[in-house]
Amino acid sequence: MIELKEVTKEYSKGIAALNGVSLKIEAGEFVFIVGDSGSGKSTLIKLIMKELDPTSGTIIVNGQNLNRLKHRHIPKYRRTLGVVFQDFRLLKDRNIYENIAFALRVTEASPRVIKKKVPAALSLVGLAQKYKAFPKELSGGEQQRVAIARAVVNEPVLLLADEPTGNLDPTNAWEIMKLLEEANDRGTTVLVVTHNQEIVNEMKKRVITMKKGVIVSDEKKGGYNNED
Amino acid sequence: MRISTLGYSVRQGVKNIGRNKLFSLASVATMAACIFVFGLFFSIVMNFHNIVMTAEEGVAITVFFDEDITESRIQEIGRELEKHEGVAEVKFVSAEEAWDSFKGDYFGESADLAEGFKNDNPLVGADNYEVYMKNVENQKDLVAFAEGLEGVRKVNKSDVVANTLEKANKLIIYVSVVIIAVLLAVSIFLISNTVTMGITVRREEIAIMKYIGAKDFFVRAPFVIEGMIIGLIGAAIPLVFLYFMYGKAITYILEKFSILNHILDFLPVNEVYYYLLPIGLALGVGIGFMGSAFTIRKHLKV
Numbered sequence: 001m002i003e004l005k006e007v008t009k010e011y012s013k014g015i016a017a018l019n020g021v022s023l024k025i026e027a028g029e030f031v032f033i034v035g036d037s038g039s040g041k042s043t044l045i046k047l048i049m050k051e052l053d054p055t056s057g058t059i060i061v062n063g064q065n066l067n068r069l070k071h072r073h074i075p076k077y078r079r080t081l082g083v084v085f086q087d088f089r090l091l092k093d094r095n096i097y098e099n100i101a102f103a104l105r106v107t108e109a110s111p112r113v114i115k116k117k118v119p120a121a122l123s124l125v126g127l128a129q130k131y132k133a134f135p136k137e138l139s140g141g142e143q144q145r146v147a148i149a150r151a152v153v154n155e156p157v158l159l160l161a162d163e164p165t166g167n168l169d170p171t172n173a174w175e176i177m178k179l180l181e182e183a184n185d186r187g188t189t190v191l192v193v194t195h196n197q198e199i200v201n202e203m204k205k206r207v208i209t210m211k212k213g214v215i216v217s218d219e220k221k222g223g224y225n226n227e228d
Numbered sequence: 229m230r231i232s233t234l235g236y237s238v239r240q241g242v243k244n245i246g247r248n249k250l251f252s253l254a255s256v257a258t259m260a261a262c263i264f265v266f267g268l269f270f271s272i273v274m275n276f277h278n279i280v281m282t283a284e285e286g287v288a289i290t291v292f293f294d295e296d297i298t299e300s301r302i303q304e305i306g307r308e309l310e311k312h313e314g315v316a317e318v319k320f321v322s323a324e325e326a327w328d329s330f331k332g333d334y335f336g337e338s339a340d341l342a343e344g345f346k347n348d349n350p351l352v353g354a355d356n357y358e359v360y361m362k363n364v365e366n367q368k369d370l371v372a373f374a375e376g377l378e379g380v381r382k383v384n385k386s387d388v389v390a391n392t393l394e395k396a397n398k399l400i401i402y403v404s405v406v407i408i409a410v411l412l413a414v415s416i417f418l419i420s421n422t423v424t425m426g427i428t429v430r431r432e433e434i435a436i437m438k439y440i441g442a443k444d445f446f447v448r449a450p451f452v453i454e455g456m457i458i459g460l461i462g463a464a465i466p467l468v469f470l471y472f473m474y475g476k477a478i479t480y481i482l483e484k485f486s487i488l489n490h491i492l493d494f495l496p497v498n499e500v501y502y503y504l505l506p507i508g509l510a511l512g513v514g515i516g517f518m519g520s521a522f523t524i525r526k527h528l529k530v
Contacts, residue, residue, distance in 0.1 A: 049439070051439075075438075075442060075443045075444075075446075076441070077441075078438075078441035079441035081441075083439050089432070089435075089436050090436075102437075102440070103440045103441075105236055105446075106440055106441050106442035106443070106446055107441065108230050110230070110232065154441075
C-alpha cells in the first residue's frame with residue numbers, strides 16, 4: 001500500500017526533516033506513527049498526501065509512484081485518500097451535510113449519489129440527526145466525527161489521520177479511535193500520527209517510532225513511551 | 229463537467245458574495261470607480277471625436293476646369309470623382325453660385341457694395357466641383373487623383389485645416405489608447421488586490437478543498453464567477469449613473485458656454501451608450517474574471 005525508499009526531505013539546505021526513511025505498510029494495516037515534535041511525523045504525512053515532494057528517495061502509494069505524479073493528477077490521487085486533521089478543518093460556512101457532500105462534489109458525483117452517501121456516512125459516525133448543524137454548533141468530538149465521515153464517504157483505500165485526538169478529551173478521543181478502527185475493519189488502510197500514549201499502548205497495533213527524522217523502532221504490536 | 233457541478237459552482241459564487249459582504253462591497257466600489265472614470269473618459273472622447281468628424285465633413289477640395297472644357301467632360305469628371313473610394317460627396321458649383329456665395333460671405337450685410345459689379349460676374353469661368361472626403365487624411369491622394377484627370381486646371385485644398393484635423397484625430401486616438409490602458413492596468417491591479425484580500429481570508433477553505441481532491445477548476449470556478457458578478461454589478465452602477473448624468477452635463481455645458489454652441493455638437497446619450505454599455509459591462513466582467521482567475525492561481529499550489 002505504502003512504500004518509502006530512502007526518503008529524505010530537507011526544508012532548507014542541510015536540515016533534514018526526514019533522513020533516508022524506508023518503510024513498507026501493507027494494505028489493510030492499522031499503523032501508529034509516534035514520536036516527539038519535530039521527529040518528522042507530519043512531514044511523512046504531507047509527503048504521502050503529495051503536499052510536499054521529497055528531496056530524494058521514492059514514495060509509492062497504492063502502486064503509484066508519487067515522484068512521477070503530475071500536478072494535474074494530484075486531485076485524482078487525493079480522492080483515493082481520506083484525511084483527518086487535528087483541527088478538523090471543516091468548511092465553517094457550510095452545514096454538516098454540505099461539508100460531507102462537498103467531498104463527493106469534488107469527485108463530480110451525481111446528486112443522486114450524494115443524497116444516498118451523505119446520510120449513510122453521517123449514520124456511520126452517529127450524527128445523522130445533526131446534519132443541519134454548522135461546525136461551530138458542535139463539540140470538538142462531534143466536529144472530528146464529521147471530519148471522519150467526510151474522509152470515509154468516498155470509500156478511500158488509505159485513511160491518514162494527523163493527531164486526530166490532539167484537541168479532544170479522553171472520552172471523545174476513544175470514540176474517534178473506535179471510528180478509525182471500524183474503517184480499518186471495513187478494509188481501509190489506516191495511518192495515524194499521534195502523541196497519545198494511552199491510546200497507542202491500549203490498541204496494540206503496529207507502531208513506528210520516529211526521532212529526528214529517522215525511524216528508531218517498528219513493532220508489530222508496539223507501544224509508546226513519550227518520556228524517552 | 230457535469231451540469232450539476234457547473235450549477236453548484238454558480239450557486240457557490242453567488243453565495244460567496246453574501247458570505248464576504250465587506251470584501252464584495254469593497255470590490256464593487258473599486259470596480260464602480262474604475263468604470264465610472266472609464267465611462268466619463270469614453271463619453272468625452274466620443275464627443276470630441278464627433279466634433280472633429282463633423283468639422284472634417286465640412287472640409288472639401290475644389291476642382292476647377294480648363295477654360296475650353298465641354299459640358300460632357302465636366303460631367304465625366306464628376307462621375308470619376310464620385311467613383312473614388314475616398315470621396316463622400318461631389319457637388320457642382322456654377323460660376324453664378326460661386327459669386328452669390330462669395331458675395332454673401334465677403335460683403336455680408338453690406339450687400340449693396342456688390343451692386344457695382346451688376347451682372348458682371350468676376351468669377352466667370354470658375355465653375356467647379358466641391359469634393360467632400362470621407363476622411364480628411366485622404367486629401368493628399370484625392371488631390372493627386374483630381375489633378376491627374378484630363379480637363380482639370382487646378383485643385384484648391386486647405387492643408388492647414390486638413391493637417392490640424394488629422395493631427396487632432398491622431399492625438400485623440402493616442403491619448404485614448406494610453407488613458408484606457410492605464411485605467412485598465414489600474415483596475416486590474418485594484419481588483420486583484422481586493423480579491424487577494426478575500427482569498428487570504430479563505431486560504432484555509434481553498435486548502436481544505438485541495439486536500440480532499442478538488443481540481444483547480446472546481447476551486448477556482450466559484451471565485452471566478454464571484455469576480456464576474458462583482459464586475460458586472462460594479463460596472464452597471466456607474467453606467468446607470470452616467471446615463472442620467474450625461475444629459476444634465478450637456479445641458480449645463482451648453483448653458484454655461486453658449487458661445488460655443490455652434491462648435492460643440494454633442495452626441496445623444498443613446499448613441500454614446502450604443503458603444504459604452506456593452507464595452508463597459510464587458511470590461512467589468514472581464515476585469516472581474518481576470519482579477520480573480522489570476523489571483524487565485526497563486527493559491528492553488530497546495
